[in-house]
Amino acid sequence: MKPNPKTNRLAHNARRHFGERLIEALLFITAAISVLTTIAIVYVLVSESIRFFQHVSLWDFLTDTQWTPLFDDAHFGIMVLISGTVVSAFVALSIAIPVGTTIAIYLSEFAGTRVREIAKPTLELLGGIPTIIFGYFALLMVTPLLQKFFPTLPGFSLLSAGIVMGIMIIPYITSLSEDAMRAVPMSLREGSYAIGSGKLHTAIHIVVPAAVSGLAASYILAISRAVGETMILAVAAGMQPNLTWNPAEPAATITSFIVQVALGDLPHGSIGYQTIFAAGLTLILITLCFNILGLWLRRKFREAY
């Protein structure tokens, strides 16, 4: 008997339909991995930190002025690590924000297409250099150079690590800020030129205010990078925990402390092992604060054309 072509086609369709559903489900799972990653990060950090806080009170963690978790006389004052983190990030940002913004304004408002086409990808190369190489750069080139001007500067310092971190961050700021400024419609600039403003005046009084939400976003990203940066600090800032607000001193940051502990041989489940998760949780909370601030800033200053 000849098969009925119609039912056959429908059977084929049903099979096809099943296969399609299966593939859609598989694709969904791959997309959901990002959510799983986040859940896993939170789970690992929080569960190990809970065990940590069973040994150490939160009050000690926040107020103690010493950080000696691996000594017999253990102290767990996270402010020590936070001070190093804040000082190095401050040094980095005070270089990266002015320089990065200036380059962005120059590229978006002054430079010709040719210069921009070449400069932007080349700057992106600067952002792609591995951070361990920047650490090498800070330790073996920038520190000796700074010591020529400030002979008292120690071999490890937050200053040279911060400066190099600033150089590393410049491309992020430039790239994002330039995109934001280029998105400002030409008519706004033309209006400004039409009443006789110069280029710089237009850039500062018209373009920058119009692009301020994009600029803020780039600064927030820069802060997150500076706070989370690890290898430059581990190599060039030294790893002695030191409660200081002076950039010319060596100090440990949250990230370099984690590296220091990971390099040693800590048994799984010991208090030292749990300490790095508490430090990691602090780090994540700090970056989270800045990300929320960034989101809020973007909402507040968003300009619609």
Added chain:
Amino acid sequence: MTSDNTNPNTLTTAHLRKLIAKGKLKDRIFQIIGMLFLTAGLAVIFLLISDMVMRGWDRLSLDFFMNFASRRALQAGILSAWVGSLLVMAVTAFAAIPLGICAGVYLEEYAKRNWVTDLIEINITNLAAVPSIVYGLLALGIFVYALGFGQSILTAGLTLALLILPIIIVSTREAIRAIPTAIREGSMAAGATRWQTCRYHIIPYAMPGILTGIIIGLARAIGETAPIITIGALTFIAFLPPMPFTEISAGVTAAPFDWLMSPFTVLPIQIFNWTSRPDPAFEANAAAASFILMAMVLTMNCIAIWLRYKLRKNIRWQN
């Protein structure tokens, strides 16, 4: 310019000329400052490379590639480091490329606009801002201890894969978004299913853009140090992971995937180890190894930039 306190009623041509000249001078000054900063930024790259070449030139020989790490600076090489880097990269690529492309395709071609999709999208944006060392802590908790992978090549590869997944997803989505709807409509009008449309049209057409993202992601992964140190990679390794089907010890043959579970080191960790030694003899080694790592990363980035540039020039979808 209104910033000057000149009464508009008494503005003369001379006044205006002066104002314009002043504005132009400011423009000129700013232009010079901008150019200076830009050249300074670019000069850093050249300074870095030339310094590495000068310090490390003597060490850059075939022996340097073929020797294991050693206590004596002049005999130390990077054999275990570059082999380790390559193997870790292989695992990373094997995990991150299919996952990233599939997730990107799902979000662009399948996902409905609802809260689940929003959640996934917000998540991917946030993951891109998570410091890399936190991925190391994640891997330490999950891969090393919970799943029992140990401090192995597998753990390192999977960690870096998670780290670069957002980069690949985002670039896949951008590449797919550039393909006009007419392509999808044409394919489906000819009777193809949604997956067939993706498989035979969308993914191949988006491939150059996806490739750019993959290369940038892998270039990032190859230079990452912090998460690999956190999972406990050793800094001194004088052996290679077991080659498949070779004899490891008397009478024991390595299974095809034994190398996945082997301890390892990678180039950035080797560099970190050498820079943190007090003996300055190791500086030359660190410089030479840094130069090799930098050459690898810059080459990959250059390929990615070239691909992106070529892409923008050549493909013009007819609308």
